[in-house]
Amino acid sequence: MAEITLLDGGMGQELVARSGDDPTPLWATRVMIDHPGMVRDIHADYFAAGATVATTNTYAIHHDRLERFDLDHLFHALHLRALAEAHEARGARGSGRIAGSMGPLIGTYRPEVTLPVAEAAPKYAEIARILGPHVDLFLCETLASVEMCEGAVKGAAEGGKPVWLSVTVDDYDGSKLRSGEPVTDLARVIAAYPVAAVLANCSVPEAMGDALAGLKTLGLPFGAYANGFTHISGNFLSEAATVKELTHRHDLTPEKYAEFAMAWVDMGATIVGGCCEVGPAHIRHLAERLRAQGHTIV
Helix, strand or coil, X not given: CCEEEECCCCCHHHHHHHHCCCCCCCHHHHHHHHCCCHHHHHHHHHHHHCCCEEECCCCCCCHHHHHCCCCHHHHHHHHHHHHHHHHHHHHHHCCCEEEEEECCXXXXXXXXXXXXXXXXXXXXXXXXXXXXXXXXXXXXXXXXXXXHHHHHHHHHHHHCCCEEEEECECCCCCCEECCCCEHHHHHHHHHHCCEEEEEEECCCHHHHHHHHHHHHHHCCCEEEEECCECCCCHHHHCXXXXXXXXXXXXXCCHHHHHHHHHHHHHCCCCEEEECXXXXXXXXXXXXXXXXXXXXXXX
């Protein structure tokens, strides 16, 4: 039996559901202004469900996102607010790790907007310097191309904490990034930068087996945390889209999601959790399944 790190589930969709607010391109960030404490409560619910990692609500706090809404002056303060909410939840729990989330620049699932490494890396380094003193690791997540991965990891490496690299893969062929590049092409990035773990996230669970088969060859701890969308629609790939363009699937019960995740563990994955539309109930059931099969959650 293995030691398994159990990540939390999705934050953004939980915030939409709990706030009742109409989602905007900045919804998960704006909610910390409009509904203080809600992010903390979601972190707390994931800890209570059995997760051992709280992923900070910093995924979309980038200058390019904030500038559209004249909120860039809050760049630093919003990162600190997100950190505080994660720390408050962990303090109440008394244990757990905090992962500093760094999402893609400009847009999600869009490899065509990848910035050159020389331009992207300083942007991630700025975030890493803010988060670094307050997190246990960095989670560079939902990255859609090899160059996007390199820019994020190069910048995050300046923060002085372990870097976990997570990619989003093609929903119909998980062996490829959304850019069309093979998952195994990440070998170039992990050879050049200090990556501590490799993962796949925010793709349908059915694609994760093929993704993990590629990640497994890279010689690092690996894992997955899938989403609960039917697919990524073309409308969501437009400028300033919102999650209203995405459809959640009704068949992905906690029991069914746990079946997928346990199959990833059987492949050798030691890091599992959930992404968008995977909530505390899913994580709770997954924790129960892991323990029932003799695994230790760390």
